[in-house]
Amino acid sequence: MGISGPMMRLPVGRLNSIAPSVSALPSALVRATQHRLLFHRRQNVQRAIPGEINSANYVPPSLRRLTTASGVANECNVYKQERDRQRSLTDPEGFWMEAQKAVDWIQRPTRALETPDQCKPYRVLWFPDGKLNVCYNALDRHVKNGRAHQVALIHDSPVTQSIRKFTYEELLFKVKQTATMLRRNCVNKGDRVLLYMGAVPEAIIAMLACARLGAIHSVVFGGFASNELAKRIEDCHPKVIISSSCGIEGLGKAIAYKPLLDGALKLCKNLPNKVIVLQREQLVARLSPGEESWADAVDSIPENQLFHGYETVDSNHPLYILYTSGTTGLPKGVVRPSGGHAVVLLYTMERMYACKPGQVYWAASDLGWILGHSYICYGPLLNGSTTVLYEGKPVGTPDPSSFYRVMAEHKVTTFFTAPTALMILRREDPHSKYRKQYDLSNVKAMFLAGERCLPEIQRWWVRHITGVDDTGKALHSIVTPVKNVISDNWWQTETGSPLVGIEVGLSENGSELPPVKYGSAGMPVQGVDLRVLRIKDEFDEDTVVDAHPEEVAPGEIGNIVIKLPLPPGIMTTLWNDDGRFFDAYFRRFPGFYDTGDTGMVDSDGYVHILSRADDIINVAAHRISTSAIEEVVIEHNEIAEACVVARPHSIKGSVPVVIAVCKHHRLKHTLDQIKSDLVSSIRERVGPFTSPHTDNVVFVDRLPKTRSGKVLRKMIRSMIAVLMKGPRNSLQKCPIAAPATIEEEAVKDEIWDRLYEWEKSVDTSQ
Incomplete structure (x- = not known):
């Protein structure tokens, strides 16, 4: 049985008497x-x-x-x-009706949930008769209740060598300016606004301005290429698009966003009414007729022309659309309900993440991902906390001390990052040279998510941060008073908040909290x-x-x-x-x-x-559809068929491997050129964060398929996973059983032999 089943008389063993890691x-x-x-x-x-x-x-x-x-x-x-x-x-009714009291409702709900159609139990409406405005809850009420001069948002940008701070009062003013601009461009309740901006304060301001008007924002990660951006524009039909002129990936390294947006719009049938561009001094964009800069369209609006109101929306009115990769190649637009999301974010900020109003929360993520939506923008601001928006990397901006500097300088209470960042820091700061320069005593909890954190990586981080050596141990007990807890947690774009974790904020007594178990995401919440x-x-x-x-x-x-x-x-x-x-x-x-x-x-x-369980590749916490990559590969004029699968990577978690069939037999130098072409196309069309490399392009004579014509990707993934574990000498014969639906079983052995030879020569660091 699973974690929840019938009551059983099982022995109550001590927590350190556990199954192996x-x-x-x-x-x-x-x-x-x-x-x-x-x-x-x-x-x-x-x-x-x-x-x-x-x-x-x-x-x-x-x-x-x-x-x-x-x-x-x-x-x-x-x-x-x-x-x-x-x-x-x-008692979900009683439990959640108590939790919803943390929200300032315009019309307070009288019931927690209802299922309108019993034949569709998956369609549940939470707080169905409640009405609210999420922006009001994130800003206005804090200004009215004594937090007007508290810092709401810190933009820490080592790539531009600048730090900008906004109080709740200042942030509310900027949001009102942006909402006024959107109203002038006929954006009303239910209309969509697409944001393509990167880690800049104006992105959060625009998100909140949309929520203020009841408009639905869709934030797209700035690294997406034109064709992927076009798919999202075509799907949500935004009335306004707000873009940055560029993103900044490192010191002096600007990535032009505006040409990518222009390229996307050329592919779209449904064009926006208006394009607004935040001009960044590192790379100013050329504007087309009818387009406006953020400075002219937003910053120039005087206080006496501001729209001071806000729209009342139903609890289940969409707050935003966030696209996540789909296995068909078409992105899935996840729709988030306003009321239920606000309730859960408020519930988790203190209980799960141990961050109280007035304290500082830092999620080292991009606003284009779910973590950026839930715990950079909405969660901390709904809670009356200070949120940090970081524009930089764990290393190279300028060195491996960046994360520690931000935590110490801004007195961060709760820190959130991906395990990939820890792997990079372990490589760059193995002896804690940079860590020892900073006092992190203010940090109460650190959380990891994005991909599974390997036990040895989590143990290293505990030792690196706290000095406690848990080598060989499965559990890490939480001290009293609670501080420097380092815990994994698990959730998804679809869920918007954690499903599993350790609720660190439930007690200051460490013995009242479950110990952290290395390699585990925690317990259900x-x-x-x-x-x-x-x-x-x-x-x-x-x-x-x-x-x-x-x-x-x-x-x-x-x-x-x-x-x-x-x-x-x-x-x-x-x-x-x-x-x-x-x-x-x-x-x-x-x-x-x-x-x-x-x-x-x-x-x-x-x-x-x-x-x-599906064909999504998780590269350094970026989820990528294999179909999106396949779409690019198959357009090469010398490629007949192709599929893309994941292979394990010691730092990034996974990287894509292209399995391709050429139209004609080719000499080695020609195949090498095709590999280079494919890598360049993937980087340009999908994005460089996919980590394509010529070592990870494998040519085969034919692909294994089912009788219905589907490529057996799972079988190929399993082969690669087995080969990467080794030892090679014992793996000359394929240990993977042929699926019952395979069209020709001989193809399985052909693929295995090719992958066996490939694995011998592949550079596993790529």
């Missing part, structure tokens, strides 16, 4: 799973269908704090995080009924629905799902594609949200997220 999964998990299955058979416990399980009564052994010699668990010695979660599952469903051998890429899902035993790897109903704040649909919304997330496992991730829950109740 996930880094040693293969043999250890087999033994652990066999042992637990034998235990279940001896106890005559039947495996139930998940939908029939009464999850509210089950408390995993490790969530019960040992307070008696006998180890008997009761209500008093369960960690508060789990008590809160159980209450949110058994409020409203999350997390299950792990068995991966069935008979299922292949043609399978659509698992009508009879089965939960796995603790320690067994499976598909991570969330039992319906989902908590508030999670996406309500995909923009312009409700059918795809159901198909992508709810069709395969009826009654559950399919996260698309695989992992396991160990015997102590900790969740381990291990990999994606």
Whole structure:
């Protein structure tokens, strides 16, 4: 069974008597799973269908704090995080009606949730009769309640060698100016505004201005090339586009955004009414007729011409559209509801992330990703905290001390970054030369997300920051008073806030918080009924629905799902594609949200997220659609067929590998030229952050396919994963079983032989 199942009389073991680290999964998990299955058979416990399980009564052994010699668990010695979660599952109405009181509603809701159509249990409306304005909650109410002169936003930009600060009062004024500009360009409630700006304060100002008017913003990461940007413009039909003239990637290195926008607009049928350009002095853009600079359109508006009002919107009115990569090559526009998102962000800011009003929160991310939306822009400002917007990198801007300087200089309470950044810092500052220059005593908690943090990387970060050496240990106990907690957590663009983590802000007494377990994302949080469903051998890429899902035993790897109903704040649909919304997330496992991730829950109740189940490549916390890359590759005039899969990378997590079939047999020097062409095209058309490299282009005679013509990407991914683990001498024969649907089994061996030879020569650092 998964983490939530029927109440069982399991032994209450000590937390440090745990299954081996996930880094040693293969043999250890087999033994652990066999042992637990034998235990279940001896106890005559039947495996139930998940939908029939009464999850509210089950408390995993490790969530019960040992307070008696006998180890008997009761209500008093369960960690508060789990008590809160159980209450949110058994009484969601009462739990969330209490949580919504933190929001200033224009019309306060009288009920927490409703399901308008019982045949569609995935469609839940949270706080359905509530009305509010999210911008008012993020700015106006703080100005009225004594925070007018508190710093709301710090823009720390080592690449421009500048720091800008905005108080809540100053930020509200700038937002009113921008909202006035948008009204002058006929932007009304429900209209879309697309932002293509990078890590600049004006991007946050524009996001809040849209929320003020009830308009729906869509922020696009500045690294996307013209064709990817065009897809998003065509999908959301923005009335106004706001762009920066450039982005700044390093000291003296400007990347022109305006030509990319111009290229995208040439590909679009649906053009905006207006384009506004924030001119940055590092690279001023040439404006076309009818386009305006931010300075002329926004900054020049005097106070006596400002629009001071704000629109009232329903709780489930879309706050924004955020595009995430889709396996079809078409981006998925995740739609975020206003009211539920505000409630959950406020709930998590103090409880999960231990940041109180007036304290400083820094998420080292880009505004184009979900972390930037939730915990650079909205979460900290809704909470009355100070948010840091950082325009720089972990190293090179100017050196590996950048992160430590920002934490120390701005007295950061909570810090959030990706494990990739830690890998880079470990390489560049192995002996803590730069770390030792700064006092980080003000930092209470540090969180990691974006991809799974390997245990050894997390242990290094703990040692690097705190001086505590946990070499060989599986657990890290939280000290009293709580400080410098370093915890992973797990969530998605679709969810908008954490599903799993350690709620560090629930207590100042470290013994009342679950220890951090290395390699784990933590434990499920409020409203999350997390299950792990068995991966069935008979299922292949043609399978659509698992009508009879089965939960796995603790320690067994499976598909991570969330039992319906989902908590508030999670996406309500995909923009312009409700059918795809159901198909992508709810069709395969009826009654559950399919996260698309695989992992396991160990015997102590900790969740381990291990990999994606689909064809999304996660490169340094950037999720990339394989189809988007394939689309570029296949346009080369010498490529007949191609597929793109991920291969493991020690720093970036994953990088793409292009498996291609040429139209004609070619000499080596010609193939080398094709490889260079493909890499250049991918960098130009999709973006350099995809990390394309000629070493990761492999030519084959034909691709393995199903009888229905689908390329067996999963089989190729599995081959590469096995080869990367080695040892090579024992792998001359392919250990991957041929899927039942393969068209020609001989192709499997052909692909294996080619990949075997490729792996011998590939530079794994690329």
